Amino acid sequence: MKKITILILALVVFQSCKEKPKKEESATISANFSTLLDSYYEDGLKLNPITATLAGDHRYDDVFTNALSDEFEEKAKTHFESYKNKLAAFSDENLTESEQMSKAILDWECDINLNEFNFNADLTPIDQMWSTNLFMGQLASGSSAQPFATVEDYEKWMKRVDGYLKWMSSAKEKMREGMTKGHVLPKSLIKKVLPQLQSLTTKDLDKHLFYQPIKKLPEGFTEDEKTALTEAYQNMVSNKVIPAYQKLYDFMKHEYSNVGRESSGIQGEPNGDAYYAHQIKKYTTTNMTASEIHKLGLSEVARIRSKMEEIKNQVGFEGDLKAFFDFVRSNKELMPYTDPQQVINNFNAIHDRMKPQIEKLFDVKPKTPFEVRRTEAFRENSASAEYNPGSLDGTRPGIFYTPIPEVTKYNVYSDESLFLHEAIPGHHYQISLTQESDVLPKFRKTLWYSGYGEGWALYSESLGTELGLYTDPYQLFGMLGAEMHRAVRLVVDTGLHSKGWTREEAIQYSLDNEAESEASITSEIERYMANPGQALSYKIGQLKIIELREKAKNALGDNFDIRQFHNQILETGCVPLALLEDKITNWIKENS
Structure with a gap:
């Protein structure tokens, strides 16, 4: 027995000795993996410095990377290829469950970005909704993520604008290249871009978007500093910004408009089918095909229509569903406002109504503050409601922007579902909690996958009843209308980009199946035309x-x-x- 006991003890000691270096090795692997993730994040900020600004990291506020340059493309390819190779050195069996997920995400991220280079998306760099020039306009306003609190902040923005103007010049050359290769915007989208560009050719500095920071100079600046900055911004806007916008406007109005394509979908461009398949994967993060999604969309439209019929009958409307859509669209009782501030006030009131119920569904809530604002005038006519995240440190609030181009025509029937989607518990909860996490690596705090992000926001709309909303049948109909809107997207996006549908056919299908105004629907269809596949992400993610x-x-x-x-x-x-x-x-x- 003593020999057996001694043998067992020896084995225990031997095993414990063996485990110690394993633990040390595991810690080393974990530390090396963490370093890799941090390096990926830091290198990504250098590659896309505006990402840092959006995150509240102001080290690169003076830098604008020209993503249309050959130099950038080579750097970006090298970035993703090198990190994919480095990632392969880490075996899953040596990583924790959380690390395995980070590895899988980073691998996916590298693959989808590298695949993007197989297409010619850079030959259509400007559109009416998604492009860099519109985002830079938001920063230029002085009320977005770009800080204007110190003299250095003002000087940094001028340097960033210099880089941005190089991008504008490159954009024109890329579009000219696209003209020779069959990659051009549809004519209907060009018409929407022109007034956006023209508005920034105004020589009235007080009205110019890029001059607005001067009208908000902090009181703590000395008179000499105010004078110097005012003169510098006058020179920047008058002698750099306005001429750059004028050149781009003239090019698009005269040369580019003449070659705009008649086709509405991406099939009208070379290699369009392959590009659309890439876009579907990029935005839904699935391997679904266009045909599968189209079929799913038709099924969802039919299901939601039956729910809408119930609401129509509940309010006692006599007539078919399409007539009820027209009734809701034109019902003056649902357009009660005369001042844009009333729209903002209504969203804040929705927030107040749901606050007592939020604890029932969420025991973890973000610390980042939240605001509702009106969309800036320069882009309001073509914009949808949207959420802009706060900074990583929570010092800049999350902002729900809502366009109010004509307040007397603003229809409130879908405001409750819209607030749940864009604000709370939709994008504000989802993005802010991610940014505030003390567990996730930095690179995952700024990632965006529409299938998940938009899927969560649309799922949030379904929580309204549990949050004390949708007590009014028209607001419940608004929720169904919002869900129908996303179901219709599955049909029309795939229709436009894989089945040869025209813009007009897509508009008519939407009018037949949802209660949005024709102007709103037209804007939406043109949105899908500008960014194939993005609109698919909402419903795919929600259903999952x-x-x-x-x-x-x-x-x-x-x-x-x-x-x-x-x-x-x-x-x-x-x-x-x-x-x-x-x-x-x-x-x-x-x-x-």
Whole structure:
């Protein structure tokens, strides 16, 4: 017995000795992996310095990288290829579960970005909704992420503008190259870009967007500083910005307009089908085909129409659903406002109504403050409601922008669902909680995958009843209308880009199936034309989250806690949907 005991003790000592270097090795691997992720994030900020500004990191506020240059393309390719190779050196078996997810996300991120270079998206760098010039206009206003608090801030912005003007020049050359290769915007989109550019050719500095920071000079600046900055900005706007916009406007109005394509979808461009397949994967983070998505969209449209019929009957409307759409669109009782501030006030009132119920669904809430603002005038006519994230440190609030181009025609019927989507608990919760996480690596705090992000926001709309909203049948109809809007997107986006639909056919299909105004629908269809595939992400992501909630609820029964489910969805930040499904599946197993 003594020999056996001694042998066992020897084995225990031997095993413990073996485990110690393994733990040390594991710690080293983990540290090296963490360093890799941090390096990827830091190198990414240098590659795209405006990402740093948006995150509240002001080291690169004076830098604007010309993403249309050959130099940038080579740097970007090298960036993603090198990190993909470095990532391959780490075996999954040596990583924690969280590290494995980070590895899978980074691998996916490198692949999708590298694949983008196989197409010619850079030959159509300007459109009416998504392009860099519109975003730079927001920064130029002095009320967005670019800081204007110190003299140095003002000087940094002037340097950034110099880089941006080089991008504008490159954009014109890229579009000219696109003219020779069959990559041009549809004519209907060019018409929408022209007034946006023209508005920034005004010589009235007081009205010029890029001059607005001078009208907001901090009181603490000395008179000499104010004078110097005023003169510098007058020179910048008059002698640099206005001429650059005038040249681009003249080019697009005269040369480019003449060659704008008649086709509405990306099929009208060379290699359009392959590019659309890439866009579907990029935005939905799935391997679904255009045909599968189109079929799903038709099915969802039919399902939601039946729910809408119930609301129509509830309010006692006599007539078919299309007539009810027209009634809702034109109902003056749903257009009660005369002052844009009333629209803002209504959104704040919606927030107040739901506050008492939020604890029932969420036990973790963001610290980042939140505001509702009107969309800036220069882009308001072509803009949709949107959320702009706060800074990583929470010092800049998250902002829900809502366009109010004609306040007397502003229809309130979908405001509750819109607030849930863009604000709380939609994008504001999802993005702010990600940014505030003390667990996620930095690179995951600024990632954006539409399938997850927009899917969560659309899922949030379905929580209205649980949050004390949708007590009015028209607001409930608004929620169904918003969901129908996303279902219609599955049909019209794939129709435009894979089935040869025209802009007019897509507009008519939307008018037949949703209650949005024709002007709003036209703007939406042109949005899909400008960025193929993006509109698919909402419904695909929403359906996946609903599926996972039902799966967890059925498996866990009485142990299912909706707050814990929401924590599981939100704590990982933006991830491809397949990885989210794996996570929830593992969580269910651990709690069954």
